[in-house]
Amino acid sequence: MQNKEILSGKTLTELETTMQSIGEKSFRARQIYKWINKKSVHDFQKMTDLSKDLRNKLTDSFKIKTLEIQEKEHSEIDDSVKYxxxxxxxxxxxxVLMQDSDRHTICLSTMIGCPIGCPYCATGLIGLKRNLTAGEIVEQLLWVAKDSEIDLTNIVFMGMGEPFLNYENSIKAAQIFNTELGPEISTRKIVISTCGIIPKLYDYTDQGYKFKLAISLNGTTNKQRDEMVPINKKYPLEELIKAAKYYTNNSRNRITFEYILIKDFNDSLEDARRLRQLLSDFPCKLNIIPYNENEQINFQAPSEQKLDQFVNELYKSPFAVTVRRSKGQDISAACGQLYGKNNI
Ligand code: SF4
Incomplete structure (x- = not known):
């Protein structure tokens, strides 16, 4: 059987080249790109503004869909759905699809597994199987939008994997999401989250991308971060903060730091004070995420009292502090709980 070329994840320019290679005018690429990325259509026969001949020609040589929805779990405590x-x-x-009044966010994966191995994260248990293609990243949004019939308003690259270790494909997918003929989601509503791959932070800054950045901090000393985010041994905390300041100075955008709060590990008042000191001399935001307990991992969530004390200590900071409670905890869809079910 002929191996069909995959069109999902192609930029408009790439699609124009593909159309030219089969003797079609490049404006056809705009039509097809829009059917795929704006309307989540994967059947060429449904692209009604193309001639029957072209639809047949495309069906013979190309395909769009490479991901199948295997299972869906609906949370009973909030509106989130895990695909x-x-x-x-x-x-x-x-x-994961998360809904909050008029905000509909999808959390996307960029890898099968992850090589970083953060001990609090179920994805890290798998290790890295492989990076996803740009098409596989884009398709997650397309098929969730189609299945849910919801207009997605926000995207976070916070699912399985470290986006900055699959840099080109993650950026390419984000660019497709931002295009006028695609989902047209503003750069301000697309967040790329990294655990701190410092050379890529510099590249990202120098290349001038406008998608928002989040950094998983999760500790206030190298000792804590070495344990919680093992890549810290290669890219230590002081270098990470330096790279974050370089980004802030050059992009004029604030970084959001994510801090997963874990009982008896990083939830003391001393931790809160160190955190305040670390982030006080440049514009940034801090998200505190109480740990989501997971049966496979032995960490615990902080008590409400500890959380309050920690946050109160931080409210004296010059930066904005929010507490983000992950959605979908009952369906293991919250931060650090994704693992692709059948992968381990
Ligand atoms: S938290 Fe992120 S970087 Fe760490 S293992 Fe999980 S997916 Fe990878």
């Missing part, structure tokens, strides 16, 4: 996708090579990934 389990099966990939063409038999691997699985997860994406």
């Amino acid at each position: 389990l996708f099966k990939l063409e090579d038999g691997n699985f990934i997860e994406s």
Whole structure:
């Protein structure tokens, strides 16, 4: 059987080149790009502004859909839905749809597994199987939008994997999401989250991308971060803060730091004070995320009292502090809980 070329994840320019290669005018690429990325259509026969001949020609040589929804779990405590996708090579990934009044956010995966191995994270238990293609990242949004019939308003690259270790494909997917003929989601509503891959932070700054950045901090000393975010041994805390300041100075955008609060590990008043000191001399935001307990991992959530004390100590800071309670805890869809079910 002929191997069909995959069109999901192609930029408009790439699609124009593909159309030219089969003797079609490049404006056809605009029509097809819009059907795929704006309307989540994967059947060429449904692209009604193309001739029958072209639809047949496309059906013979190309395909759009490589991800199948294998399972959906609806949370009973909030409106989140976890999607389990099966990939063409038999691997699985997860994406999460989170709804909050008029804000509809999708949390996307960028890898099957993850090489970083943060001990609080279920994805890290799998290790890295492989990076996702740009198409596999884009398709998560397309098929969730189609299935849910919801207009997605926000995107976070916070699912399985470290986006900055799959840099080109993650950026390419984000660019497709931002295009006028695609989902057209503003750069301000697309957040790329990294655990601190410092050379890529510099590249990202120098390349001038406008998508918002989040950094998982999770500790206030190198000792804590070495344990919680093992890449810290390669890219230590002081270098990370230096790279974050470089980004802030050059992009004029604030970084959001994520801090997963874990009982008896990083939830003391001393931690809060160190955190305040670390982040006080440049514009940034801090998200405190009480740990989501996971049966496979032995960390615990902080008590409400500890959380209050910690946050109160931080409210004296010059930066904005928010407490983000992850959605979908009952369906293991919250931060650090994704693992693609059938992968381990
Ligand atoms: S928290 Fe992020 S970087 Fe760490 S193992 Fe999980 S997916 Fe990878």
